[in-house]
Amino acid sequence: MKVNKAEIVISAVSPKQYPQDRLSEIALAGRSNVGKSSFINRLIHRKNLARTSSKPGKTQTLNFYRINEKFYFVDVPGYGYAKVSKKEREKWGKMMEEYFALRDTLKLATLIIDIRHKPTDDDVMMYEFLKHYQLPVLVVATKLDKIPKNKKSAHLEQVIQTLDLDPEDTVIPFSSETGEGKEDVWHYLEQYL
Numbered sequence: 001m002k003v004n005k006a007e008i009v010i011s012a013v014s015p016k017q018y019p020q021d022r023l024s025e026i027a028l029a030g031r032s033n034v035g036k037s038s039f040i041n042r043l044i045h046r047k048n049l050a051r052t053s054s055k056p057g058k059t060q061t062l063n064f065y066r067i068n069e070k071f072y073f074v075d076v077p078g079y080g081y082a083k084v085s086k087k088e089r090e091k092w093g094k095m096m097e098e099y100f101a102l103r104d105t106l107k108l109a110t111l112i113i114d115i116r117h118k119p120t121d122d123d124v125m126m127y128e129f130l131k132h133y134q135l136p137v138l139v140v141a142t143k144l145d146k147i148p149k150n151k152k153s154a155h156l157e158q159v160i161q162t163l164d165l166d167p168e169d170t171v172i173p174f175s176s177e178t179g180e181g182k183e184d185v186w187h188y189l190e191q192y193l
């Protein structure tokens, strides 16, 4: 897809702030620092629309990016920071549930993981959370440029096994550094738009 227009519409903390225009949504989830902002920026050809490396302690929001006035990417707050307090974790959980349980314009979730490592317990939990809401999930295994080419299939296999990937779901290797995988990702996303 050629992105002509990408704009942040709202950073929402509660459902009443979500956009009301009924466009389809694709959620983007991933561990803090996994490379989620770099993924979005690479996909939509913007240097810095999605802020990179959001740190804990900052207000956690659902960021709605309207793309080509056709659909939304919904950047959901990262998880897996050891340092966040119990209160912050509870707030995060409530925000995630409110969105994923009730949002009928949500068509697909994209889960960003790091291809270099076995998915963490937090990654597995996030995948299971998304499947609990019966969402189709595209797993994007990013930082592909950081592993040798001949190790790619072994790493992908480890992702599939560790997540116990549902047969209806797919994992696509990706690099925000080189752009590899970008066409495959767009092709996959377009099926849901």
Ligand code: GDP
Pocket (backbone or CB within 6 Å): 030, 031, 032, 033, 034, 035, 036, 037, 038, 039, 051, 052, 053, 054, 078, 142, 143, 144, 145, 146, 174, 175, 176, 177, 178
């Ligand atoms: P976020 O917290 O998930 O939004 O992560 P960021 O997008 O800020 O990325 C975290 C760090 O990983 C940054 O230093 C990025 O430059 C780096 N990074 C992200 N994606 C890639 C990638 O595909 N390849 C390489 N080599 N580095 C990446």
